[in-house]
Amino acid sequence: MSTAGGPRPSKNERRDAAREKAREQRLRQQRRERRNRIGLQVGIGVVVLAIVAIVAVVLVNSIRPPGPGPKNMADDGIVITKGLTAERTDALAAGAKPTQRPAPSGKVAIRTYEDFGCPICGQFEKTNAAYIQTLLQQGNATLQIYPVAILDNNFAGSQYSTRAANAAAAVANYSPDRFYAFHSLLFANQPAEGTTGLTDDQLIGYAKQAKVTNLSAISDAIKNHRFFSWVDASTKRFVGADFPDTNVHSAADIQKLLNQPTAGVGTPMVFVDGKYYTGSVANADQFKSFVLSSGAAFTPTPSASPSASASASSSPSPSPTKK
Known part of the structure; x- marks a missing residue:
C-alpha cells in the first residue's frame, strides 16, 4: 500500500x-x-x-596603617587659651600612648570630649558656649577639646563623625588658632542624625569660613582622610573610660557618679578641674555653678555672645557609645 x-x-x-x-x-x-x-x-x-x-x-x-596624630594634640585634645588661641605641641608619634599635659595653675581647666554628630554635644555648646568663651577671653580658663567618633552608625554609612573629627584634626595641625572658630561652626551647622551629614566639601567650606591658614593642606587632609587612623585610636582610648587626672577611670566610676547602674561612656564628657560634670546640658546656671565650685580664684563677669551658636535638640543625658 x-x-x-x-x-x-x-x-x-x-x-x-x-x-x-x-x-x-x-x-x-x-x-x-x-x-x-x-x-x-x-x-x-x-x-x-x-x-x-x-x-x-x-x-x-x-x-589603615598607624600614622602620626595631628600637631598640637599630643594628648588627644587641643588646648584653647586666652584670645582663643591654641597651645602648641608636637604630633603624637604613630602607635605612641598620649600623656595628659598638666592643668594650668590659677585657671579653671575645662575638658570636653565631643562627637561633632552628637546632638547632646550640640545642646551643651548652645547652652554654655558664651560663658566658656568669656572665661577664655578673660584668661580665667582653658578649654581642651577632644574630638571623638562614636556615632558613625547614625549617619547613613557616611562615617560623618569620623570625617568631622578628621577635619578638626586637620585644622588643629595646620591652623590651630582657628580651631575654636571651626569647632563652633560645625556645631552651629550640625547635621541631623539619620542623614549623611556634611560632605567633605562642606567641611572644607566651613574651614574656609573659619578663616584658616593653609587651606590647601587642610583640604587635602580632609579629602584624603589623613587622620582617620588617629581618630580611630583616640576614640578607642575614649571608649576605654580611663580619663587621666580626673575622677573617672572606669565605667564603674561613671555609673556611680550618675547613679545609673547601666551607664557607660558617652558624649559629651565634660570635666572641670578633673571633676565629671553630671548636670543638665541644657541648664546654663547648673554649669556655671559647677565651674564656680571648682575652687579657681577668679571674678566672673557677664557672658558675651558666642562666636557661633549651636543648633541641636535638648537631651537629658550623654549620647551613648555606638560600636
Whole structure:
C-alpha cells in the first residue's frame, strides 16, 4: 500500500527517526544547560568581584596603617587659651600612648570630649558656649577639646563623625588658632542624625569660613582622610573610660557618679578641674555653678555672645557609645 506522500516508512526507519529526534532534543537540552551554567558562573563571578571590591574598600578605610596624630594634640585634645588661641605641641608619634599635659595653675581647666554628630554635644555648646568663651577671653580658663567618633552608625554609612573629627584634626595641625572658630561652626551647622551629614566639601567650606591658614593642606587632609587612623585610636582610648587626672577611670566610676547602674561612656564628657560634670546640658546656671565650685580664684563677669551658636535638640543625658 502506498500513500499520497510516497511509500510508508518501515518500522526500522520510524524507530531510527525517533531515535534521531530524541538525540537532537538531548543535544539542544545539553546546550541550554551549558549556556545556563556559563551564565550562572559569570553572574557568580561578578558578584564575587563586587564583594571583593567592597571588602577591599572597607579594609582600606578601617585597617589603615598607624600614622602620626595631628600637631598640637599630643594628648588627644587641643588646648584653647586666652584670645582663643591654641597651645602648641608636637604630633603624637604613630602607635605612641598620649600623656595628659598638666592643668594650668590659677585657671579653671575645662575638658570636653565631643562627637561633632552628637546632638547632646550640640545642646551643651548652645547652652554654655558664651560663658566658656568669656572665661577664655578673660584668661580665667582653658578649654581642651577632644574630638571623638562614636556615632558613625547614625549617619547613613557616611562615617560623618569620623570625617568631622578628621577635619578638626586637620585644622588643629595646620591652623590651630582657628580651631575654636571651626569647632563652633560645625556645631552651629550640625547635621541631623539619620542623614549623611556634611560632605567633605562642606567641611572644607566651613574651614574656609573659619578663616584658616593653609587651606590647601587642610583640604587635602580632609579629602584624603589623613587622620582617620588617629581618630580611630583616640576614640578607642575614649571608649576605654580611663580619663587621666580626673575622677573617672572606669565605667564603674561613671555609673556611680550618675547613679545609673547601666551607664557607660558617652558624649559629651565634660570635666572641670578633673571633676565629671553630671548636670543638665541644657541648664546654663547648673554649669556655671559647677565651674564656680571648682575652687579657681577668679571674678566672673557677664557672658558675651558666642562666636557661633549651636543648633541641636535638648537631651537629658550623654549620647551613648555606638560600636
